[in-house]
């Protein structure tokens with residue numbers, strides 16, 4: 001429930017007191033307690049006062065389930081390391097329109113990224129009714145889903161993104177981690193439909209992850225649950241950019257795949273002749289999609305490399321099954337394009353490593369269905385949970401709002417100068 005989630009936040013005490021506590025401590029509530037049966041009066045009074053906190057939190061908190069959210073189109077934005085993808089998505093997960101642009105460079109200020117997002121939303125709202133905006137960001141989002149605590153590819157450091165954007169766009173904004181958004185999309189419209197305990201693993205350059213239980217994303221106390229990529233699987237193994245050694249993503253990710261292929265090619269191994277020929281000797285040109293493509297064509301080394309990655313994937317999944325016991329693992333991200341070349345070995349390794357194997361039901365391991373748009377679709381669908389039925393981000397409304405902001409600022413400055 002939203003109230004429960006808001007508990008650790010600075011705003012919670014006032015919100016909570018007015019929300020769940022207040023109706024039962026008011027004089028009306030006290031009087032209702034002494035009566036044996038409910039009457040018209042004690043039914044109406046608490047309902048009226050229970051509504052108030054909902055109005056107060058409009059636009060800031062997730063307050064509905066996806067079943068009761070308004071069936072309105074919303075904008076989803078996926079901010080990755082290289083691309084920003086924005087799209088208008090309807091209540092059934094169909095993409096009505098999609099825009100793409102480059103992610104502003106890490107050296108640019110947070111304001112530049114904000115401007116990019118606002119531009120994209122305004123552009124889309126010229127042609128669509130936009131009732132809310134959802135953002136899936138590659139970074140750590142706090143438990144209140146307002147601040148981006150850290151984003152490796154952007155200049156955001158403890159950035160209050162949601163408040164900044166909802167003020168500028170005058171529609172409700174929701175911010176979440178990109179893996180959470182992708183998992184939500186797969187659960188709602190993709191490979192994880194009908195699963196009430198689902199774990200998503202995204203294999204990109206690293207490993208991202210998310211946990212979904214009973215239709216809710218599990219974010220942990222501080223909002224950063226699901227960082228499976230940095231579980232240690234090999235003590236003293238490869239060094240990871242996070243500072244530790246032997247992290248899972250050093251063995252099962254796009255980076256691991258490319259590193260292994262380049263190592264073999266650099267050592268001029270006979271098994272690597274196929275790929276060396278493919279890149280005409282320029283080893284730094286070897287990429288993940290290239291390895292997948294060569295493996296499909298039957299290149300023995302590329303098949304073996306994907307098997308290795310898949311096997312490590314299965315080992316990690318067995319660990320996760322021991323801890324979380326979901327019914328389904330959805331494998332997404334760029335590397336999952338290798339499909340059975342990767343997921344086959346992962347299933348085998350999972351079966352060999354699973355604790356209690358033979359005596360427990362085994363989780364399914366499936367490939368994600370929504371592809372690179374999953375994050376965007378998920379962010380848009382999550383935004384419907386905070387969407388207003390009638391508010392729209394219209395360019396004129398936003399411009400008026402910003403003009404008023406400048407006017408108020410100028411007046412304040414003039415008053416201070418006096």
Ligand SMILES: [Zn+2]
Pocket residue numbers: 229230240241242243244247
């Ligand atoms: Zn690590």
